[in-house]
Amino acid sequence: KAGVTQTPRYLIKTRGQQVTLSCSPISGHRSVSWYQQTPGQGLQFLFEYFSETQRNKGNFPGRFSGRQFSNSRSEMNVSTLELGDSALYLCASSLGLAGSVETQYFGPGTRLLVL
Amino acid sequence: GNSVTQMEGPVTLSEEAFLTINCTYTATGYPSLFWYVQYPGEGLQLLLKATKADDKGSNKGFEATYRKETTSFHLEKGSVQVSDSAVYFCALCPRGSYIPTFGRGTSLIVHP
Numbered sequence: 001k002a003g004v005t006q007t008p009r010y011l012i013k014t015r016g017q018q019v020t021l022s023c024s025p026i027s028g029h030r031s032v033s034w035y036q037q038t039p040g041q042g043l044q045f046l047f048e049y050f051s052e053t054q055r056n057k058g059n060f061p062g063r064f065s066g067r068q069f070s071n072s073r074s075e076m077n078v079s080t081l082e083l084g085d086s087a088l089y090l091c092a093s094s095l096g097l098a099g100s101v102e103t104q105y106f107g108p109g110t111r112l113l114v115l
Numbered sequence: 116g117n118s119v120t121q122m123e124g125p126v127t128l129s130e131e132a133f134l135t136i137n138c139t140y141t142a143t144g145y146p147s148l149f150w151y152v153q154y155p156g157e158g159l160q161l162l163l164k165a166t167k168a169d170d171k172g173s174n175k176g177f178e179a180t181y182r183k184e185t186t187s188f189h190l191e192k193g194s195v196q197v198s199d200s201a202v203y204f205c206a207l208c209p210r211g212s213y214i215p216t217f218g219r220g221t222s223l224i225v226h227p
Contacts, residue, residue, distance in 0.1 A: 004158065039219075041219070042204075042217055042218060042219035042220055043159075043204060043206075043217035043219075043220070044217070045214050045215060045216075048213065048214075055213075056213055056214055058214065090158055090159065092158070092159075102147070102149060102161055102164055102208075104161075105158075106158030106159040106160070107158045108156060108157050108158050109158055
């Protein structure tokens with residue numbers, strides 16, 4: 001079974017631009033969560049989608065948004081990029097019905113650099 | 116709020132040395148506790164977990180015991196290998212919540 005895939009793997013943007021990251025979950029998984037990983041803040045929860053609905057949200061500004069499609073694939077969008085948005089963005093999928101962090105499978109991440 | 120504190124890295128060891136990575140937490144109630152490992156270029160993988168006080172999680176030679184009295188969940192391994200070189204994250208998840216809180220990660224470097 002294929003794992004969680006994230007595209008692109010690397011991205012360079014400039015301040016003020018916007019960016020869209022994509023995550024394809026493991027086949028059959030209906031929940032997708034997004035995390036931001038930085039050296040200073042560590043790993044922080046962004047949001048979780050299940051059946052095309054945002055179910056949980058972390059403490060991030062409205063510039064960070066996401067959506068999930070009917071095939072469970074998810075996209076994350078960051079508008080008006082700031083230097084501090086440079087990070088590794090991780091996606092994780094799970095079957096999702098019960099919602100348990102220990103059943104999540106993580107993708108390799110998208111490394112975003114904002115110049 | 117909830118928080119997880121891990122020892123600063125990097126931790127540098129020789130092969131076959133004993134490993135301890137300290138983790139303490141602050142949370143209301145009795146959260147579940149986890150250790151994750153992130154190998155270079157890969158996403159996080161669940162290494163072990165414990166869901167109640169005095170539980171011991173173990174996997175691949177790694178162990179951690181849920182200590183409620185000291186609010187700790189230290190990761191240990193008796194004899195590390197070069198292949199254990201990675202970043203290790205301690206995390207908690209409150210009961211009834213799906214939102215985990217992670218520590219900042221501890222990099223482990225094992226030399227031959």
